[in-house]
Amino acid sequence: MAEKKTTARPAPERPASYEAAREELVEVVRRLETGGTTLEESLALWERGEQLATWCQEWLDGARERLDAVLADAPDEE
Template identity: 45%
Template structure:
C-alpha cells in the first residue's frame, strides 16, 4: 500500500495546530498501528517544518539587530 506524500502546511500556525491535533489523536490510544505510524511520520514532518520556520525567523531577527540579539523589554 503506497501512501501519497504529505501536503506542506500553509503556515507555521497551521502546522502547529495540525501537530497538536495529531498528538491528541495519538495519545488517545485509539488509532490502529498503521495510522499510528503514519501519524508519527506526519508529526516528524510537521516538527521539522516548524523548526525550519523558527530558525528562519531567528536569522531574520539577528540580521535586523545587526547580529546582536537584544533582550526584549516591555515598555
C-alpha cells in the first residue's frame, strides 16, 4: 500500500483584529468566487477562510460575553 506523504505546514498567522480577519475573509471569498485558481490553491484558500471565520466568531463571542457581563453588572433603571 502506498504511503501518503504529508508536509508539515506552519501554524496560520492570526490577524491582529476582528476587522483585519474579516477583511481578509472577504478577500478569500472573492478569490474563491472569481475562480481561476488551481485545486490546491482553492483548497488552501478554503482552509484559510475556515480559520478566519472561526477567529471572527471567537472575537464576536468574546465581545458578546463582555457585553453580557457589563449588562449583568449594571443597576436596573426602573
